[in-house]
Amino acid sequence: MAASEVSVTEPDTDIFVIGGGINGCGIARDAAGRGYSVALAEMSDFGSGTSSGSTKLIHGGLRYLEHYEFRLVREALMEREVLWAMAPHIIWPMRFVLPFQKGGVRPAWLIRLGLFLYDHLGGRKLLPPTKSLDMRRDPAGKPLKPLFTKAFEYSDGWVDDARLVVLNARDAAQRGAHILPRTKVTRAEQRDGVWSIELEDTRIGALRRMTARMLVNAAGPWVDQVLSKAMGQNGRRRVRLVQGSHIVVKKKFDDPRAYFFQNPDNRIIFAIPYQQDYTLIGTTDRDFDGDPKKIEISQEEVGYLCSAASEYFLDPVQTEDIVWTYSAVRPLYDDGASKAQEATRDYVLKMDQSSGAPLLNVFGGKLTTYRRLAEHALEKIGEAIGAKGAPWTAGSHLPGGEFPATGYEEQVRRLLQLFPFLIESHARRLIRAYGTDTFEMLAGAKSPKDLGTLFGGDLYAREVDWLIEREWAYSADDILWRRTKQGLRLTTDQVHTLEEYMAAVPARSAG
Numbered sequence: 058m059a060a061s062e063v064s065v066t067e068p069d070t071d072i073f074v075i076g077g078g079i080n081g082c083g084i085a086r087d088a089a090g091r092g093y094s095v096a097l098a099e100m101s102d103f104g105s106g107t108s109s110g111s112t113k114l115i116h117g118g119l120r121y122l123e124h125y126e127f128r129l130v131r132e133a134l135m136e137r138e139v140l141w142a143m144a145p146h147i148i149w150p151m152r153f154v155l156p157f158q159k160g161g162v163r164p165a166w167l168i169r170l171g172l173f174l175y176d177h178l179g180g181r182k183l184l185p186p187t188k189s190l191d192m193r194r195d196p197a198g199k200p201l202k203p204l205f206t207k208a209f210e211y212s213d214g215w216v217d218d219a220r221l222v223v224l225n226a227r228d229a230a231q232r233g234a235h236i237l238p239r240t241k242v243t244r245a246e247q248r249d250g251v252w253s254i255e256l257e258d259t260r261i262g263a264l265r266r267m268t269a270r271m272l273v274n275a276a277g278p279w280v281d282q283v284l285s286k287a288m289g290q291n292g293r294r295r296v297r298l299v300q301g302s303h304i305v306v307k308k309k310f311d312d313p314r315a316y317f318f319q320n321p322d323n324r325i326i327f328a329i330p331y332q333q334d335y336t337l338i339g340t341t342d343r344d345f346d347g348d349p350k351k352i353e354i355s356q357e358e359v360g361y362l363c364s365a366a367s368e369y370f371l372d373p374v375q376t377e378d379i380v381w382t383y384s385a386v387r388p389l390y391d392d393g394a395s396k397a398q399e400a401t402r403d404y405v406l407k408m409d410q411s412s413g414a415p416l417l418n419v420f421g422g423k424l425t426t427y428r429r430l431a432e433h434a435l436e437k438i439g440e441a442i443g444a445k446g447a448p449w450t451a452g453s454h455l456p457g458g459e460f461p462a463t464g465y466e467e468q469v470r471r472l473l474q475l476f477p478f479l480i481e482s483h484a485r486r487l488i489r490a491y492g493t494d495t496f497e498m499l500a501g502a503k504s505p506k507d508l509g510t511l512f513g514g515d516l517y518a519r520e521v522d523w524l525i526e527r528e529w530a531y532s533a534d535d536i537l538w539r540r541t542k543q544g545l546r547l548t549t550d551q552v553h554t555l556e557e558y559m560a561a562v563p564a565r566s567a568g
Contacts (some may be wrong), residue, residue, distance in 0.1 A: 069267075069269065070270075071271065072270070073096050073097075073267065074088075074095065074275055075242050075274050075283055075287075076274070076275035077098070077103040077222070077226060078275065079104065080404075080422050080430055081276075082229060083427040083430065084434045086229040086431070087431040087434075087450055088438065089229045089234040090232050091445045093445055095233070096236075096267060098237045098241070098254075099237070102529070102531065103529065103539075104221075106385060107386060108219065109538075110218075111301075111385065113217065113329070114151075114215060114329075115213065115216045115424065116137070116213035116214065117130050117133045119171060119211075123171075126401065130179075132426055134178050134180070134181070136429060137179065138180075138183055138462070140428065141214060143450075144216075144458040145465060146491065146493075147457075147458075147490070148216045149465065151212075151213060151315055152210055152211070153210065153314065153317045154210050154315070155317040156318070157205070158205055162319040163319060173187075175211060184214075188210050189207065189208070190209065191207065195208075202370070210314070216424060218424055227527065236529070241256065242255070243255045243256070243257050245287045247412040247414040249413075251269070252269045252270070252416075254267050254268070271438060271442050272415070274416065274418045274419065275419040277349075281295055284418070295391060295407075295418070297388075298388060299343065299345060300341065300385075301340040301342060301386075302340065302358040302359075302362070302384040304354070304359065304374075305381040305382070306335065306380065307334070307336070308330075308334055308336055309366075310336065315330065316328040316369065318365060318366065324342060332545060339362060341358045341362065345386050349386040352386055359376060390420040401421065402421065403421060403422075404421040404433075406419060406433060406434055407420065415442060417434060417438065432450070435448070457491045457492030468493065468495075472487065472488060475496065475499075478502075478504050478505055486515065498519065498520065499519065505517070508520075509522075510554075512551050513546055513548060514546030516536075516541065521536060521558065524541075531559075532559070533555045533556045
């Protein structure tokens with residue numbers, strides 16, 4: 058079809074979701090599971106914006122207690138174990154060490170109070186409670202300066218954020234949702250109580266049109282742009298864009314626990330074990346007014362993160378230690394807070410029925426509360442177009458997560474028994490990424506040769522083909538920096554070989 062032609066080729070749908078980040082994919086999955094007909098359009102790759110640029114934590118938000126966001130913290134704390142059970146391959150518990158010193162940023166009594174609330178607000182069952190550490194004896198004190206003699210250790214969780222997004226999209230598709238990656242909404246207008254939506258395939262420029270009873274604007278940093286450019290609604294700014302940047306450095310410590318560092322400016326950063334050989338350090342908080350597509354870490358942020366971490370580590374963090382950086386824009390609801398780090402992290406859902414056809418705008422939110430955000434969105438959707446089904450996601454599993462929350466090691470043992478040619482580190486990575494789907498991915502393989510071309514690291518063609526066929530992977534970046542993190546291990550030449558391989562693969566869809 059020529060780019061200038063528009064034809065109605067798709068059937069009407071109940072709900073059309075704009076945005077393939079965690080909120081959009083979570084809403085699409087929940088809605089499809091309740092029996093609504095759903096379509097979702099993402100102008101780039103799933104999770105390629107804010108959702109893959111997080112600190113990769115499933116956490117209650119200990120520092121949010123200082124801003125009295127008790128509802129958000131309680132909801133987030135309650136979600137930690139729910140999400141862990143839903144996706145135990147990509148989500149797992151992590152212990153955090155919070156060093157403190159006399160005369161530091163926050164007194165010990167205040168930290169104890171915050172951690173007491175943290176332990177008791179959210180119905181913790183499997184996660185262990187807070188405890189005190191003597192850093193002169195505990196291994197966690199070894200990489201830190203000797204002035205940090207005491208610390209608290211508490212529980213939160215880790216998540217592979219980009220995989221959380223794509224697995225929600227996959228599950229939505231398996232439940233009947235029409236998922237459209239690399240599809241931009243160029244125009245949305247209400248006609249006779251129905252949304253008419255013009256779509257552009259960003260790869261080839263082809264246009265088409267769909268209709269929907271209701272529109273959900275979950276475009277993240279682009280929420281305001283969708284309202285102004287696609288819908289022609291000129292109004293006040295609703296989203297406050299806040300930049301958060303991270304650095305990944307060569308491994309700074311061997312301990313499996315992460316660190317929570319308090320800075321003199323009252324901000325905090327984390328130092329987290331990352332991909333076996335690295336340490337992830339972040340995040341920053343500063344207002345952003347540029348194009349979210351062009352965001353990148355600034356030299357000021359690099360300096361800040363290196364300096365802040367070096368206040369704690371015995372071995373300073375140097376710029377030459379950095380192997381990768383990433384930045385993202387958090388689309389926070391503009392509540393008028395004076396500082397970026399004080400703006401609310403809670404989500405806000407705004408229903409607009411002024412045009413006749415319902416429009417739900419989604420502001421803010423965080424990875425940990427995305428499932429609850431989706432449930433609340435479905436309440437509003439039900440009020441607008443009629444309810445279908447009951448809440449169902451709390452006891453569900455994402456693709457590959459059909460095993461007990463504490464069953465990761467058993468899945469690794471099973472994989473090594475069935476495919477003994479795998480080295481253990483490879484088996485562990487595959488189970489972490491794909492869970493029980495790994496067994497289907499490797500079906501029939503008897504040796505490494507059966508996995509096809511080795512592109513670098515432990516990334517074989519068998520896995521690449523799976524990601525193209527099942528997870529809408531289109532470019533090398535989709536695979537190397539979102540579906541896997543093998544970009545940390547491939548050389549420039551190896552990346553080029555992967556790009557050539559993917560270019561030769563016929564276009565395939567995950568459905």
